[in-house]
Structure formats: structure tokens, C-alpha cells
Amino acid sequence: MRISNILHFTENHRYCVYRDFGLSPVDGKMLGLLYQPMVGAFAVSFYRLLAEQVPQEQVGYSGMEQQRKLFLTLGLDPSEKGRKFLIEQASLLEAVGLLQTSRLYAPDGDDYMYEYELQPPLSPAEFFRTQHLTLLLRDKIGKFAVLALREQLFSKEPEAWAGASYNKENLSIPFYDIFELNTHSIDYELEQAIAETSIARQPGMRLAPEEEEINYADIILRFPRESGNRAFVEGLRFDHEGMGVINYVAHKYDLTAQDLCRLLDEDGVFDPAGGLQLDQLQHRANLQFRQGKRRMEEREVVYGKIASLRAEEDQPTSTAGAMPEEVAVQMEFYVEVPPQFRSKCDIHQYNMMLRNEPYTRLLKTFFPGTVPDNMLDIFEKVDLNYKLPGEVINVLIHYLMSLLTSGGEQRINRNFVDAIAANMLLKQVNTYEQAVQYIRDQAKVKEKAAGNATAGNPRPRTYGGRSAKAKPEIPIVQQTVEDGAVSEEEFAELVRMAERRKANKQKKI
Numbered sequence: 001m002r003i004s005n006i007l008h009f010t011e012n013h014r015y016c017v018y019r020d021f022g023l024s025p026v027d028g029k030m031l032g033l034l035y036q037p038m039v040g041a042f043a044v045s046f047y048r049l050l051a052e053q054v055p056q057e058q059v060g061y062s063g064m065e066q067q068r069k070l071f072l073t074l075g076l077d078p079s080e081k082g083r084k085f086l087i088e089q090a091s092l093l094e095a096v097g098l099l100q101t102s103r104l105y106a107p108d109g110d111d112y113m114y115e116y117e118l119q120p121p122l123s124p125a126e127f128f129r130t131q132h133l134t135l136l137l138r139d140k141i142g143k144f145a146v147l148a149l150r151e152q153l154f155s156k157e158p159e160a161w162a163g164a165s166y167n168k169e170n171l172s173i174p175f176y177d178i179f180e181l182n183t184h185s186i187d188y189e190l191e192q193a194i195a196e197t198s199i200a201r202q203p204g205m206r207l208a209p210e211e212e213e214i215n216y217a218d219i220i221l222r223f224p225r226e227s228g229n230r231a232f233v234e235g236l237r238f239d240h241e242g243m244g245v246i247n248y249v250a251h252k253y254d255l256t257a258q259d260l261c262r263l264l265d266e267d268g269v270f271d272p273a274g275g276l277q278l279d280q281l282q283h284r285a286n287l288q289f290r291q292g293k294r295r296m297e298e299r300e301v302v303y304g305k306i307a308s309l310r311a312e313e314d315q316p317t318s319t320a321g322a323m324p325e326e327v328a329v330q331m332e333f334y335v336e337v338p339p340q341f342r343s344k345c346d347i348h349q350y351n352m353m354l355r356n357e358p359y360t361r362l363l364k365t366f367f368p369g370t371v372p373d374n375m376l377d378i379f380e381k382v383d384l385n386y387k388l389p390g391e392v393i394n395v396l397i398h399y400l401m402s403l404l405t406s407g408g409e410q411r412i413n414r415n416f417v418d419a420i421a422a423n424m425l426l427k428q429v430n431t432y433e434q435a436v437q438y439i440r441d442q443a444k445v446k447e448k449a450a451g452n453a454t455a456g457n458p459r460p461r462t463y464g465g466r467s468a469k470a471k472p473e474i475p476i477v478q479q480t481v482e483d484g485a486v487s488e489e490e491f492a493e494l495v496r497m498a499e500r501r502k503a504n505k506q507k508k509i
Contacts, residue, residue, distance in 0.1 A: 001087050001090045001091050001094060001101050003087055006080055006083055006084065008103075008112055009067075009083055009087060009112075009114075010067070010078070010083065011066065011067050011068040011070075011071050011078035011083075012066060012067070012068065013066070013067050013111070013112055013113065013114060014064050014065065014066055014067070014111075014113045014114070015064070015065065015066075015067050015070070015113065015114040015115070015116060016053075016061055016062050016063065016064050016065075016113070016114075016115055016116070017050050017051075017053040017054055017061070017062040017115075017116045017117075017118065018054075018060070018061050018062075018115060018116070018117045018118070019050075019051060019054045019059055019060070019117075019118045020059045020060070021059065021118075021120040022056065022059065023051060023056075023120075026123070026124070027120060027121045029153070030121040030122065030123075030124065030127065030153075031044050031047070031048070031121055032044070033149055033152070033153070034121075034127060034137060034149065035096060035098065035121060037137060037140045037141050038096055038133070038136050038137055038140055039089075039092040039093060039095075039096055039098075040089075040092065042074075042089055043089045043092045043093050045074070046070075046074065046086075046089050046090070046093065047093055047098055047099065047118070049070065049073060049074065050099075050116050050118055051118055064113070067114070070086070071086070074086070090116075096133065096136075097119055097122070097133075097217070097221075098118065098119050098121065099116060099117070099118060099119065100116075100117040100119065100217070101114065101115070101116055101117075102114070102115040102117065103115075124150070124153040124154060128150060129225055130225075131234075132234065134146065137149075213247050214243075214246065214247055214250055214257050214260065215243070216236055216237050216243060218257040219233060219236070219246075219257055219260060219261060219264070220233060220234065220237070222257055222258055222261045223261050223264065223265070224261075224265065227265050229264060229265055229269065229270055231274070232264075232270040232274040233264055235274050236276075242276050245276055245278055245281075246260060246276070246281075249278075249281055249282055249285050251358070252282075252285075252358040252360060253285040253286060253288070253289040253360065254289065254292075254360075255285060255288070255289075259285075259288060262288075263281060263284050263285060263288065264281075266284060268280050269281055269284070279384070282383075282384060283384060286380060286384070289360070290373075290376065326352065326355075326356045327355055327356060327432075328352070328355075329351045329352060329354075329355045329432065330433075333351075333432065333433050333436045333437075334347055334351050335350075335351060335354070335395070335398060335436060335439075336402075337350045338398070338401055338402060338405055339405055340366070340405070341365075353365070353394075354391065354394045354395060354398060354432075355391050355394070355432050356391075357394065358390055359379050359383065359390060359393045359394055359397060360376075362394050362397055363375060363376070363379070363397065366397070366401055374414075375412075377414075378412075378413075378414050378417050379393060379397070379417075381414075381418075382396070382417065382418075382421045386421050386422075386425060388421060388424065388425070388429075389430060389431070389432075391431070391432040391435065392424065392429055392430065392431070392432065392434075392435045395432065395435035395436055395438075395439060396417075396420065396421065396424070396435070398439075399420075399439040399442070400412050400417065400420075424438060
């Protein structure tokens, strides 16, 4: 539990407990024999107290109460020392995977609330397959005690079966061999009633930006234990920079925790030392993003057919995930809002979007439907091959879209975009401010070229925004109208002149 200010965690703050499982006798034995030596008896008592806040015959949320109840039940003094001790016990439970603590901020009352989400203890088989927990238990009680506890938790097979080999045949009958469901009609009333009465985790209650990130626990709980990259993924637990890179890629390509687990399980994502290969991860994430885009287009056709059967369509609620840290734009580097955005956002919102959003999300705002594949291919090459920063790519997209909306005849193709990106690389355009200054310089060049054209000068050619000098005009001897046929007298005079020159030349020789 990360608490920077001790006054934010007091006995006066309210709390609730969420539990979606029930403690079985095996779970109780796991808590007493395995978890208690690792975290201590007081932490296990705190865990059992939280579990009892929700009735044992139910799952879900407990009532909202003040944390004073926890302090009094545990016999802790509600002072700074008692608060720090309770925070330490909760941190121990979080470290071994038994608890997840969330802090919720209520703007109306300007106060904090705490949610304690309990996790079930691992089964004996899963516990001993988890390497870091087994090693921690060994460090606490010793190797031979761990082996003794393992034998105590597992019931051995009958002696008649031990050492014998049998051919095992599965005689179980599947569900649909016995039962037959009426799948021709859909009971929308039942689905709606189940959805209304189900215990749904309220996304509106999650106000802290940290909850939108994918943390280490979300990945390690879903990652396969038999994978060869398991040790590398476990090394991300204390690698905050690596988790930041993973969250950046997940936000950029709309990846979930399950998608990240599939990508991290592939070969080549980690180097032999366990370091994360960003280029490989982005390349594979982009491939999955494109495949997901095609599957989404197919799903939209199917969903349209299903939606036509419904009398009332449910309006989907979309929660826009903001970047954890937004970088402000100075007003001297503001760019104009395109005509298609003037009714949707002001100049401040548009420039903040250019500065902070990935190019994949920016392209969606320019196209009312799906983004064309050729546009994604063009900017994918600029991103992965040219290594231009994200904010520079956004300014490039703004510049290209402004060329289209300005009434010009320039078409956006791969060669044109590659030429501009190569020019940016040569001029070392690496920041948002440099990119804005670059497109302003290009606008001045175009205005100057337009002025020369109106003055009668030929328009200079441009290569990717660069103006090239026109070739100098070479004067050519023109044939006049007065040129006519040569008369006989003039022809005879020319022959005499040629003979005299020939005679003079022979005398000199």
C-alpha cells in the first residue's frame, strides 16, 4: 500500500470490502500453514477480518463503514504508529497476492475512500508451482519443513494403483449429449434482469489514473507458468521502466492484459539478458492491432444484424482513457484547427491532442469510419522505420490533412510522405516545437512560390516540401521570316570567296 501522506489513511476514512469467492477448509489450511509463516499471524488475522465483512454465504461488497472498526477490532491504537503498522500488514498481504487495495476520491466531500479487494489463496498445486512464493516459504521455515507441509497437504493415491500402469479412458458425457437448449429464441428479459442484478464493478468509481494502467499483477496472474519467458516476466516486478514501456505500447495499440501476455510469451521479445525489446514488441503489437481491426470490421457486420432484431438498442458507454501525464503546448506553437474540427473542439483541445495522443488514435478522429489500411501502412513505416517521435508524426498528419483541405491538388501517397519524413530526419526535427516550425517554414516557401507565379516567374518545382531551382533559360537563335532562297549572283560570290580562302591556305602550307 503506497501512502505518501499518513493523514490520507486514518481511522475516520471510510472503507468497503469486495470478495467474490468463499473460503473453503483447504483455503483455511493454506492460510494457517503456508501464508502465515510468510506474512505473520497478524496479517492473516487482518485478512480473515476483512473476509468476514461480507457474509460467508454471499459474495460481493460489504457495507461502507469507518476504518475505526478495523483499528478497534484488531486492538490497534488509532495513532500514527498504529496507522503505519496497519499499512505494513496490508502491504504484506498485497505482496503475496491476497489483497488489492484501491483508493477512491470523492470530489463532493473532498475525501478518500478505500476498497479492499480480497484474492483467494492459491491451491496447494498452484502454490508450489509458483517459484517466488515457494522460495520465500523456504527462507522462512527451511527446505525440509516445506517438503513436510507439501506431503501434509496432498493425499496420496491408493497403494493398489501405485507403480501400476493402466490405460485411462475418459467416460464422461458432455453437456449437450444429455441436455438440449432452445437456442432459436433469445430471452432478452432474462439477460437484462441478470445484468441488472449482477454485481458489476463500477468503472465510474475508479477515479484514480493509476487504476487505468496495467500493473505487474495483471500480467503475472495470466501469464503461463510453463513459458520460457516466465523468468523474464517475473523480473518486471521491480522494473518500473519496463512496465512503463509496456503500458505505453498497450495504450498506443489498445491492448488488454491478455493481449500483452500473448505478446510477451513470443520469442524475440526479450533479449538473452532479460531486457525488453521495444522494437520487436511494437512490431508484434502493431500486427495484432491490424488483425484486431480486421476482425472488428467483421464483427460490426454481425452486430448490425443482431441489433436489427432488438427493439431498443443499448447505447454503449465508452470511457476515454487519458494519458497519465499530459504535456502542455505553448501558445506560440499553436496550430490552426482544421475546418472539420472547429465544431468539435477549440484550439487548446486540438493542440493538446496533437501533442499527447498516439498517431493511431489521431487518425481515427480524421476519418468518420475506419481508417484506410494504406494510411496505417504509411505512418507505420514512419513510426517503426524512421523512428520519428509520436508528436512529430501527429504534426505531419496535421500538415498533410491541411494540404488536402486547402484546395490543393496534392495527393497523399507513400512517396510524398516518405519525402517529407526524410526531410524532417535530415533537419533533425525531434520535438513538437521543431515540427510546428518546420511546417510554418514550408508554408512560407509555398507563399513565396505563389507570389513568383503571379509575377510571371515560373513556379519552382518542389520535392517533399523543398523548393528546387529552375534551370536557366538558354537563348536559341530563331529563324526569321526574311530568310529566303539564295540568288545565283550571291551563290557565285560565295563560291569565289571559298576558292580564295582555299588558295590562301595552300600558299601558307
